[in-house]
Amino acid sequence: MTVRSKEYHRPEDWARAHQLLNRSEVHTVPLVVSPRPAALTDLEADAFVDLQKLQLDAIHKSGDNRIHLGGMATLQAVYESDLLKAEADGILSEAAHISATLGIRNLATVAGALTAPSSPPDVALALMALDALVTLQKDEGRTRTLPLHEFIAAGDKALQRGEVLVEVSFASAPSFGSLARVGRTPRDHAIVAAAAVVEVSNGAVRRAGVALAGANPLPVRLLDVEKLLSGKTASAALLDQAAALAEKQAVPQGDYRGSVEYRRAMAAVLVRRALAAALKHAGLA
Amino acid sequence: MNIRFKLNGKETELQVKQDESLLEALRQAGAYSVKHGCETGECGACSVLLDGKLVPTCILLAPQADGHEIETVEGLSEVNTIHPIQKAFTENGAIQCGYCTPAMILATKALLNKEKYPTLEDAREALSSTICRCTGYVKPVEAILRAAAMLRGEEVAPIGGGGIPLELAFGLTGESDLGRDIPDVKSGGGGGTSVSVRPTVKVAPWVSPEAHTDVVGRPEIKVDAVKLVKGKPAFTDDINLPGMLYAAMLTSPHAHARIRNIDVSKARAFPGVHAVLTYKDVPRVMYASGGQSWPNPKPWDQVSLDSKVRYVGDRVAVLAAETPEIAREALKLIEVDYEVLPAVLDPREAGKPGAPVIHDEPDAIGIPDAQRNLVNTIDAAVGDVEKTLAECDYVFERTYYTPKQQQVHIEPHVCITYWDEDERLVVRTSTQVPFHVRRMLSPLIGLPVKRIRVIKPRIGGGFGGKQEMLIEDLAAHLTLATNRPVRFEYTREQEFTSARSRHPMYITFKAGVMKDGVLRALDMKVISDTGAFGQHSMTVASVSGLRGLSTYRCEALRFHAEIYYTNKTPAGAFRGYGAPQGMFGLESIVDEIAHELGFDPLEFRRKNAVRVGDPIPISTALGEGGAIEQVVLSCGLEECFDKAAAAIQWERRYDPKWHVDPERPHIRRGLGVATCMHGTAIPGLDMGGASVKMNDDGSFNVLVGATDLGTGSDTVIAQIVAETLGCALEDVIIYSSDTDMTPFDVGAYASSTTFISGGSAKKAAEEVRRQIMERAALMLKTTTEGMYLRNRHVYTADGRAVSLQDVALHSLHTEDQRQIMATASHMSNYAPPPFGAQFVEVEVDMETGMVRVPRMVMAVDCGTAINPVTASGQIEGGQLQALGMAISESVMYDQQGKVLTTRIGEYRIFEADEAPDIMAILVPTYEPSGPYGAKAVAEIPMDGVGPAVANAVFDATGVRVRELPILPEKVWKGLKELK
Incomplete structure (x- = not known):
């Protein structure tokens, strides 16, 4: 009986990476750093696959006007990206910045922010509000793409064994956004947080994306609120209705940072605030 | 496996384990500037530049660095040279304990590599991932801007220091004024008023300051600054002894349980394990772990290893193995059969009939009422409180609560024990109390004091957490069992579950006051939660009373404290030592009274505060070193109030327009104040x-x-x-x-x-x-x-x-x-009080209840600041640590007694770019009993921030929060109740 080192691999290509990750006899996971990193000694796996050679860190806009973020793009790259600062008032940059401090942002990745259940929710919220799609790869020929909010809703069952989050993408559009959050200190893991993104045309909301964390067991996209807003002009009454919907759907789990009652109330306050700010940026408020 | 990378420009090849951290690998390679502070990347002390980017190395596997470039501070300078960034940090007084300094230097380098003209925000952002518990980030941020200017080739001004005029100087050739008889001020020695011999400098009347000092009062560079800024191996863990074993501790998963049986045979048989110790293997010697003078205050209620566990995180077994990995694996092989017992977590419940008895062992010494979990009671009185209260126009009564704040020194508890060539046990340890450790360790391990040598290298912060013999006994037992050097270091999680904290307290004040605003009586009752053991509990509770009942002139004072055991991590010493608890109660109720009676809270304080010549009668009743009468001989409180009020612009409090922000209609602003008064040393004892x-x-x-x-x-x-x-x-x-x-x-x-x-x-x-x-x-x-x-x-x-x-x-x-x-x-039989005035500005979100503090100002009279830079550094850093207790910091438990806040991020310490503007003002006085007129400065910055924030929240919102930390929900609930 001895202490066996866990394996470390740095594959040169995807074929090798998937071969390693899909082994059934050795529990193998990709090395992915969350903005709330786990201690190395707490990582439950027998082997690690370092994806640094697979060039998964790009942030770019494609010909079909979609923005693509590689799963291994660091949160610092997200924060610094001029491309992302130009989308929805830079809501995603702000979310990346608030999720972790500089040193951790240099290691934590988009995949880390979206796949670790205890991650700060901000990046997921911003991306859900941006109507993002997530692409997962089990093998070179086996990828699947699904709406991010469905991926988040699946919780710890979202990723199949061996699967890697390779990309998140969303449509680039003239839009306005805002992130509203409450915590003990400004960069505290939000007790409750809401993200809103609006696209407008002819003085009305053309599309709204609204997401909320801290008021349900997992971060959620508020499709009912989005539907309510679609095609409407901004008004205090509309915001009240949106807030009421957010509060009504909330099923919070209370803890020492916020009770059930508080979290439910904050769902309304922060959804309203995020929407109001986004609409104000859009010139509709 | 072998990895190759460039370390400070040199091609380096290291043999590493595939799953070891880059932090461990770099330290094994001799890069001791890379420090262990946590395991989750959140403290940042282990940061290096990886391909030019600042990254924490504790969350990276060593092989991930293969093929990359790494910079550490070892690469910045040679012997006899210093990099401009290091120079700026040194000159600016940006280094206190120095444990996080290498990471700060690297963060600065990464910033300045890409930004020649950094802003204040850039500097704060650069330091955001390096948690500093000492400085409040004030001087490090300034140092970054200074370094940038130096690297741009600009002239930088010499450091001018914090404010003590150099002409305030004494005693160059005279005999020592220490220990001489203190004149009887009350009976005419000085007329009871301060005499101003120079503008702004108040001294006791019988002192004639000389005109000049050459070294005292100057902002000299710290004598240890250069080695710390260069990341030299100056700390406990910065050595590697041949044959050294690594200790690991098994802790209790239950809040209260008896160990029916413990089987360590598999762990002992595990290859590479050299010793496994449980209660069966070490002598049962009762002791108290607090590092205090002989004989240690009772109760003596601990043994090195016990057959009962009293909190989640309590010691169960300890072992020593050839590598940390083997030690961790072997722990998993220890089989423990627990009889789980009911637990009590609330000190207000612990004394009630039917509560589980935490200390039912027959051999504990000095527990007054173990059946009721009562560790101690304290009573003290001056005058007739009942009679005076009955005579007062108004009597106010309020209860306050202060939380279980943890010290979170970035260097965890760490110690290395070994036999020297004379077969004497050497204990190299990160402690605040090396001499107490030597004496206290002796009976536990059965070696006479003369066969023990305790060495304290540089310490990466203590704040009271290391005024404790916390782990030295276990390391020593392992060295005795194996005859090998043993290294024992806590993980960050163990710091939260198995180290010490501030004692949480419920503080009830009853105050009697006249219509004209004259306070006449204070009656203070405290319920203190000492957790599973009683070390420091009596003296901490005593100081809460001492500090709670010293600041204001009253003819009648009474103090009653009850200290209870609970099934939580033991509390201990923490900077302030009961004072932040007592002062939160006092400075809150004083504010409440001022409001109710229509006085300006600052004027109400001025009216009632003690001044030169006043006795401090409660100190006679509560003094740890015996009944020694204390008198205020130097007091710059008035000037502290004046200067700090001007700096915070106290007059804005009366401008309704200032309280609102048209751009952010949900925000209300407020200002709060608190008086601070502390002690200097324990009279007649230290x-x-x-x-x-x-x-x-x-x-x-x-x-x-x-x-x-x-x-x-x-x-x-x-x-x-x-x-x-x-x-x-x-x-x-x-x-x-x-x-x-x-x-x-x-x-x-x-x-x-x-x-x-x-x-x-x-x-x-x-x-x-x-x-x-x-x-x-x-x-x-x-x-x-x-x-x-x-x-x-x-x-x-x-x-x-x-x-x-x-x-x-x-x-x-x-x-x-x-x-x-x-x-x-x-x-000294005399413990001169330093004074301070704490002001804070808050912004409260009226919809969420979240409190943000944009600015804090504290003016302190610490007598002569021997070194104004180190003194102001204490005041800046202390304020931020105190703000943590006010806003976010509290070790939290679930209903089973399990700690929920086991990471720095969850526990929540202010990061550099979240911290407010912090200002320290030194108000010089001359304290006749201190060297060159000095008195204390270290702890007083902990005293005022909590109440000042609560008072400012009240000013902003009308909500009175009587319980720290002021989490958003508490304010929100208060706002709902107001409606």
């Missing part, structure tokens, strides 16, 4: 010793027992010696805290070091000065009359001079040879 000897070149070795835990006490003591001996600071080589080499000192606690240890150093230096003068008189064939020492020379009354070097050579080699040297010790 003692420190110092030795001074002269070398051939006129330099001096100074050996002190005092324990610099990052505060700069080595520097301050060296300044006192240099001033007394007329030499430069660099002529003083100071060595501290080694039980074999230095005189005794109680250790670094109770705000005592400058006053007590500095006092002993001054006395020893004065005796050396006397010997130098005698030698000079012999050499110059004159008498010592009128002689003085200055500029490395002895001057005679008739203007002749001889250099200190010539004096030394003459004395050591030429005639009537002798070593010029002296040893002295100092104790």
Whole structure:
């Protein structure tokens, strides 16, 4: 009986990476750093696959006007990206910045922010509000793409064994956004947080994306609120209705940072605030 | 496997385990500047530049660095050189304990590599991932801007210091004023009022300050700054002994349980394991783990390893193995059969009938009522409280709560034990109390004191958490069991589950006041939660009463404390030591009274606060060192109020427009104030010793027992010696805290070091000065009359001079040879109170209840600031630590007694870019009982922020929060109730 080192691999290509990750006899996971990193000694796996050679860190806009973020793009790259600062008032940059401090942002990745259940929710919220799609790869020929909010809703069952989050993408559009959050200190893991993104045309909301964390067991996209807003002009009454919907759907789990009652109330306050700010940026408020 | 990377420009090849952290690998390779502070990347102390980017290395596997470039501070400078960034940090006083300094230097380098003209925000952002518990980030941020200017080739101003005028200076040639009789102020010694001999400087009336000091009062660079800024191996863990074993501790998963059986056979058989110890293997010796003077205050309710566990995180077993990995694996093989017992977590429930009895062992010593979990009660009174309350126009009664704040020094508890060549046990440990550790360890391991040597290297912060013999006994037991060096270090999680914290307290004040705003009576009751063991509990509760009942003139005072055991991590010493608890209650109720009676809260405080000549009667009733009457001899409180109020613009409080922000309609602004008054050392108890000897070149070795835990006490003591001996600071080589080499000192606690240890150093230096003068008189064939020492020379009354070097050579080699040297010790029956005025500005979100603090200002009268930079550094850093307790910091438990806040991020300490603007103002006075007029500064910054924030929240919203930390929901609930 001895202490066996866990394996470390740095594959040169995807074929090798998937071969390693899909082994059934050795529990193998990709090395992915969350903005709330786990201690190395707490990582439950027998082997690690370092994806640094697979060039998964790009942030770019494609010909079909979609923005693509590689799963291994660091949160610092997200924060610094001029491309992302130009989308929805830079809501995603702000979310990346608030999720972790500089040193951790240099290691934590988009995949880390979206796949670790205890991650700060901000990046997921911003991306859900941006109507993002997530692409997962089990093998070179086996990828699947699904709406991010469905991926988040699946919780710890979202990723199949061996699967890697390779990309998140969303449509680039003239839009306005805002992130509203409450915590003990400004960069505290939000007790409750809401993200809103609006696209407008002819003085009305053309599309709204609204997401909320801290008021349900997992971060959620508020499709009912989005539907309510679609095609409407901004008004205090509309915001009240949106807030009421957010509060009504909330099923919070209370803890020492916020009770059930508080979290439910904050769902309304922060959804309203995020929407109001986004609409104000859009010139509709 | 082998990895290759560039380390500080050099191709490096290392053999590493595939799953070891880059942090471990770099330290094994000798890069000791890379520090362990946590395991989750959140403290940032382990950061390096990886391909130019700042990254924490504890969350990276070593093989991930293969093929990359790594920079550490070891690469920034050579022997005798210093990088401009390091120079800026050194000059600016940005280094306190220095444990996180290498990471800060690298963060600065990464920033300045891409930004030549950084803004304040850039600097804060760059430091955001390096948690600093000492500085409040104020001086490090300034240092970044200074470094940037230096790297741009600009002239930078010399550091001017924090504010004590250099003309405030004393005692160059006079005899020591320490230990002399203090005049009876009350009966006419000084008329009871302060006399201003200079504008802004208040001194006791019988003192005649001299015109000049050369070293004292100057912003000298810390004597340890250069080694710390260069990341030299100066800390406990920065050595690697041949054959060293790694200890690991198994802790209890239950809040309360009896160990029915424990089977360690599999762990013992595990290859690479050298010893596994449980309660069956070590002698059962009762002790109290708090590092305090002999005999340690009771109860003595702990043993090294027990058959009962009393909190989640309590010791179950400890083992030593050849690698940390083997140690961790072997722990999993220990089989424990627990009989789980009911637990009690609330001190208000712990004394009720039917509550589980936490200390049912028959051999505990000195628990007054173990059946009721009652650790101690304290009662003290001055005057007739009931009668006075009955005479008052108004009586107010309120209850407040202060939380279980954790010290979170970035260097965890760490110690290395080994046999030396004389078969004496050496304990190299990160402690504030090396001499107490030696004495307390002796009976536990069965070695006489003379066979134990305790060495304290540099400490990466303590804040009271290391005023404790926390882990040394277990490491020593393992060295005794294996005859091998043993290294034992807590993980960050263990710091939260198995170290110490502030005692949570429920504080009830009843105050009697007259219509004209004169306070007449204060009645204070405390329920204190000491957790599973009682160390420090009586003295901490006592200080809560002492500090809660000293600040305001009252004719009647009463204090009652009850301290209870609970099944939580034991509390202990934490900067402030009961004062932040007592002061939160006092400064909150005073604010409430002022509001109710329609007084300005600042004026109400001025009206009732103590002043020069006032007695501090409660100290006689509560003093740890016996009943010694205390009188205020120096007090700059009025000026503290004036200066800090001006800095925060207190008048805005009365401008309704200022309270609102048209751009952010949900925000309300407010201002709050708190008076601060602390103590300096424990009168009649604290003692420190110092030795001074002269070398051939006129330099001096100074050996002190005092324990610099990052505060700069080595520097301050060296300044006192240099001033007394007329030499430069660099002529003083100071060595501290080694039980074999230095005189005794109680250790670094109770705000005592400058006053007590500095006092002993001054006395020893004065005796050396006397010997130098005698030698000079012999050499110059004159008498010592009128002689003085200055500029490395002895001057005679008739203007002749001889250099200190010539004096030394003459004395050591030429005639009537002798070593010029002296040893002295100092104790004080007087504990002069420093004073302070704390102001904060808040912004409260009226919809969420979230409180943001944009600005804090504290003015402190610490007598003479021996070093204004280190003194202001204490005030800046202390305020931010106190803000943590006000806003976010509290160790939290679930209903089963499991700690929920086991990471730095969850526990929540302010990061550099979240921290407010913090201002420290030094208000100089002269304290006649202190060396060169000094009194304490270390703890007082903890006292006022909590109440000042709560008072500011009230000003902003009308909501009175009586429970810290002020989480958003508490304010939100208050707002709902107002509606």
